[in-house]
Amino acid sequence: xxxxxxxxxxxxxxxxxxxxxxxxxxxxxxxxxxxxxxxxxxxxxxxxxxxxxxxxxxxxxxxxxxxxxxxxxxxxxxxxxxxxxxxxx
Amino acid sequence: xxxxxxxxxxxxxxxxxxxxxxxxxxxxxxxxxxxxxxxxxxxxxxxxxxxxxxxxxxxxxxxxxxxxxxxxxxxxxxxxxxxxxxxxxxxxxxxxxxxxxxxxxxxxxxxxxxxxxxxxxxxxxxxxxxxxxxxxxxxxxxxxxxxxxxxxxxxxxx
Amino acid sequence: xxxxxxxxxxxxxxxxxxxxxxxxxxxxxxxxxxxxxxxxxxxxxxxxxxxxxxxxxxxxxxxxxxxxxxxxxxxxxxxxxxxxxxxxxxxxxxxxxxxxxxxxxxxxxxxxxxx
Numbered sequence: 001x002x003x004x005x006x007x008x009x010x011x012x013x014x015x016x017x018x019x020x021x022x023x024x025x026x027x028x029x030x031x032x033x034x035x036x037x038x039x040x041x042x043x044x045x046x047x048x049x050x051x052x053x054x055x056x057x058x059x060x061x062x063x064x065x066x067x068x069x070x071x072x073x074x075x076x077x078x079x080x081x082x083x084x085x086x087x088x089x
Numbered sequence: 090x091x092x093x094x095x096x097x098x099x100x101x102x103x104x105x106x107x108x109x110x111x112x113x114x115x116x117x118x119x120x121x122x123x124x125x126x127x128x129x130x131x132x133x134x135x136x137x138x139x140x141x142x143x144x145x146x147x148x149x150x151x152x153x154x155x156x157x158x159x160x161x162x163x164x165x166x167x168x169x170x171x172x173x174x175x176x177x178x179x180x181x182x183x184x185x186x187x188x189x190x191x192x193x194x195x196x197x198x199x200x201x202x203x204x205x206x207x208x209x210x211x212x213x214x215x216x217x218x219x220x221x222x223x224x225x226x227x228x229x230x231x232x233x234x235x236x237x238x239x240x241x242x243x244x245x246x247x
Numbered sequence: 248x249x250x251x252x253x254x255x256x257x258x259x260x261x262x263x264x265x266x267x268x269x270x271x272x273x274x275x276x277x278x279x280x281x282x283x284x285x286x287x288x289x290x291x292x293x294x295x296x297x298x299x300x301x302x303x304x305x306x307x308x309x310x311x312x313x314x315x316x317x318x319x320x321x322x323x324x325x326x327x328x329x330x331x332x333x334x335x336x337x338x339x340x341x342x343x344x345x346x347x348x349x350x351x352x353x354x355x356x357x358x359x360x361x362x
Binding site for chain 3: 006017028029030034040044050051057061071075079083089
């Protein structure tokens, strides 16, 4: 009983998920993207950076990188606290 | 647990240094080729993993000073990243004050990418220190909680 | 339908991870399922920004062929990968502590022991 209920719920959720993913824009055609086109055209002119992804990560969207470095630092601190010395119980 | 074979240990010992050089290369050329701070830092952090495989955890932990990884790599990388971001503050946070347009020679010795170059190096240092410390801490945690010394793992330490 | 193949692959990976999270009893296997879920989300982000016949968003490697793919989802995916790595390391550390404390990593037995 429990297993049939689980299988039914999985099938329903999977069908809804696949249907929703089929309604995203067609693959290979994301439509108009003015922001990305601005990055693609002006990154080399303004910053003389060949790698556009790096110019986005470190310049246009630096706040993301700052938060991400903070997340990495926080994870490191918590792991260090978990395995600190003198915790032999 | 049997110790790893000699071929694996010698191969890891040799290739650790090549991975360090390759990670540095990816970090420094991040502004003009595929790569950047995160990818190069993750590659350079495999150095410590290879040393752990090659020499065993006891000898590596006796070599490594974790304060150097913590203070000199992790916090210095994060702090220099934040300071580089704050230096552009008269215009805006994260303003690229060193960048020159294409075809214009830079007045300093910096590349034309400006702060992207330095931020890439800073983030690379930070990610290298953070990932190496995560690996070292998790590997030490195996030993820290065991009541008896792990005799079977000593096969790695020649 | 079949033109959206990568999106369907994302859905299948997501379902595999979801079934793994709900049915497995081993904490290590649950962590692996969470990692698969994060990978499916990363694949979805990269597949969103693809243009037909697109090239890499690096100027001197792109050549003359076609438009470049969208760079912003790739940058966001780069962020997501590092955060997933940090969370996975924290998750495995907590699993190590749970094993030291309870002596097992089976979810049902941990729930039965209660300290």
